[in-house]
Amino acid sequence: MTRTLITGGLVITAAEELTADVLIEDQRIVALASTGSEVAAGWRAERVIDASGKYVIPGGVDAHTHMELPFGGTKASDSFETGTRAAAWGGTTTIVDFAVQQVGDSLRAGLDSWHAKAEGNCAIDYAFHTIVSDVTDEVLKELDLLTESGESTSFKLFMAYPGVFYSDDGKILRAMQRCAGNGGLIMMHAENGIAIDVLVAQALAAGHTDPRYHGEVRRELLEAEATHRAIKLAQVAGAPLYVVHVSAASALAELATARDQGLPVFGETCPQYLFLSTDNLAEPDFEGAKYVCSTPLRPREHQAELWKGLRTDDLQVVSTDHCPFCFVGQKELGRGDFSKIPNGLPGVENRMDLLHQAVVEGRISRRRWIEIACAAPARMFGLYPRKGTIAPGADADVVIYDPTASQTLSAATHHMNVDYSAYEGRQVTGRVQTVLSRGTTVLQDGRWLGRAGHGGFLRRGTCQYLG
Numbered sequence: 001m002t003r004t005l006i007t008g009g010l011v012i013t014a015a016e017e018l019t020a021d022v023l024i025e026d027q028r029i030v031a032l033a034s035t036g037s038e039v040a041a042g043w044r045a046e047r048v049i050d051a052s053g054k055y056v057i058p059g060g061v062d063a064h065t066h067m068e069l070p071f072g073g074t075k076a077s078d079s080f081e082t083g084t085r086a087a088a089w090g091g092t093t094t095i096v097d098f099a100v101q102q103v104g105d106s107l108r109a110g111l112d113s114w115h116a117k118a119e120g121n122c123a124i125d126y127a128f129h130t131i132v133s134d135v136t137d138e139v140l141k142e143l144d145l146l147t148e149s150g151e152s153t154s155f156k157l158f159m160a161y162p163g164v165f166y167s168d169d170g171k172i173l174r175a176m177q178r179c180a181g182n183g184g185l186i187m188m189h190a191e192n193g194i195a196i197d198v199l200v201a202q203a204l205a206a207g208h209t210d211p212r213y214h215g216e217v218r219r220e221l222l223e224a225e226a227t228h229r230a231i232k233l234a235q236v237a238g239a240p241l242y243v244v245h246v247s248a249a250s251a252l253a254e255l256a257t258a259r260d261q262g263l264p265v266f267g268e269t270c271p272q273y274l275f276l277s278t279d280n281l282a283e284p285d286f287e288g289a290k291y292v293c294s295t296p297l298r299p300r301e302h303q304a305e306l307w308k309g310l311r312t313d314d315l316q317v318v319s320t321d322h323c324p325f326c327f328v329g330q331k332e333l334g335r336g337d338f339s340k341i342p343n344g345l346p347g348v349e350n351r352m353d354l355l356h357q358a359v360v361e362g363r364i365s366r367r368r369w370i371e372i373a374c375a376a377p378a379r380m381f382g383l384y385p386r387k388g389t390i391a392p393g394a395d396a397d398v399v400i401y402d403p404t405a406s407q408t409l410s411a412a413t414h415h416m417n418v419d420y421s422a423y424e425g426r427q428v429t430g431r432v433q434t435v436l437s438r439g440t441t442v443l444q445d446g447r448w449l450g451r452a453g454h455g456g457f458l459r460r461g462t463c464q465y466l467g
């Protein structure tokens with residue numbers, strides 16, 4: 001047995017902050033005691049990490065990533081190896097990626113192919129949601145089996161992307177009805193894709209081909225309408241609902257109304273919607289393509305509403321929707337036709353730092369930072385308290401975070417396999433110093449010690465916000 005002791009840091013969880021020593025045995029946290037207390041003074045360990053002046057926080061849980069996702073004739077540029085390494089550099093120690101069901105195939109086939117991509121390649125632990133592209137009687141049975149076994153207890157459906165991932169309302173309702181009975185959680189990409197495709201064709205016919213039109217045709221109203229419809233369908237089915245990548249204030253208002261009515265409706269937003277805007281999409285010389293994602297970036301005014309939603313718990317989770325495509329050779333596929341720009345932004349390495357910057361700026365508290373980035377995603381997707389907290393019995397996924405270090409985010413220094421940073425040149429205060437993944441030090445004082453294959457697949461429980 002190897003004992004590790006982290007001494008003297010400010011331990012921050014979603015529930016409390018205390019200056020404490022943390023005792024780890026092999027892969028698990030076994031005890032916490034106030035620094036300087038008699039109990040802590042009696043602890044001995046082979047390895048002692050001095051965290052004085054630093055924060056000791058749970059490793060981040062990023063519940064929305066797309067490593068190697070095939071999209072728009074290309075595939076996301078981070079593999080499970082490069083993407084999970086970058087995640088760890090940024091203080092994230094668990095990702096939940098999306099296994100994709102191809103139309104005509106089973107969910108099983110999609111999961112098998114995602115296991116093959118991830119197994120033996122991840123630096124940190126990982127789990128899978130399943131993207132359901134084809135709701136059939138057989139697939140409905142698979143929703144039961146996968147939820148029961150814990151292999152995948154959450155299922156993403158799309159109201160967008162007709163002809164690719166899109167499900168009509170009938171299919172959505174049937175999947176929701178099934179999850180109402182089996183405990184699975186439906187995740188929704190809420191945009192009216194049928195209407196958007198009409199607007200895309202009209203924009204292109206009018207010669208509007210630049211990246212900024214991506215934001216214009218994916219109208220806020222069409223996110224709000226789809227969010228409203230998804231909530232009503234979930235209500236009819238008696239099922240819980242988790243709306244992914246919420247970007248529009250009016251979509252958030254739909255969630256807030258539903259939650260005020262006591263409905264089991266949850267929402268996620270992403271750093272890009274909190275820190276970037278349509279100004280980025282409008283950057284000249286096709287640079288706006290770097291910021292094409294769906295739902296799209298919105299005008300700056302939406303950011304204050306999203307921050308408010310995070311403070312009031314109308315939004316519970318911040319995930320990255322990390323789906324990187326290089327500018328050269330990938331985003332460029334859409335020169336002359338914005339609809340051919342592969343959708344997605346890099347960010348798995350930046351989330352913890354950007355949210356800490358929000359702490360520095362007084363937008364959220366330190367505990368709320370840990371709640372929305374660690375504890376809530378773990379609870380939402382059945383991983384708590386193994387992940388998302390620092391407590392006896394939890395996996396020793398621990399980050400020593402320097403809250404005073406300053407850094408400049410840049411593609412020149414990041415570890416994601418993508419040739420640009422969506423936050424190029426942005427100064428942030430705070431930096432990950434050391435990262436433990438199940439007790440193993442994968443990053444120490446800016447030195448990479450991790451290895452592909454250390455990360456293991458996580459079976460999950462069901463959503464822990466439901467009775």
Ligand SMILES: NC(=O)NCCC(=O)O
Nearest residue numbers: 293294295321323343344
């Ligand atoms: N979000 C995005 O633009 N790309 C990834 C796929 C999705 O989450 O819809």
Ligand SMILES: [Zn+2]
Nearest residue numbers: 189244245294
């Ligand atoms: Zn989506």
Ligand SMILES: [Zn+2]
Nearest residue numbers: 064066321323
């Ligand atoms: Zn996504």
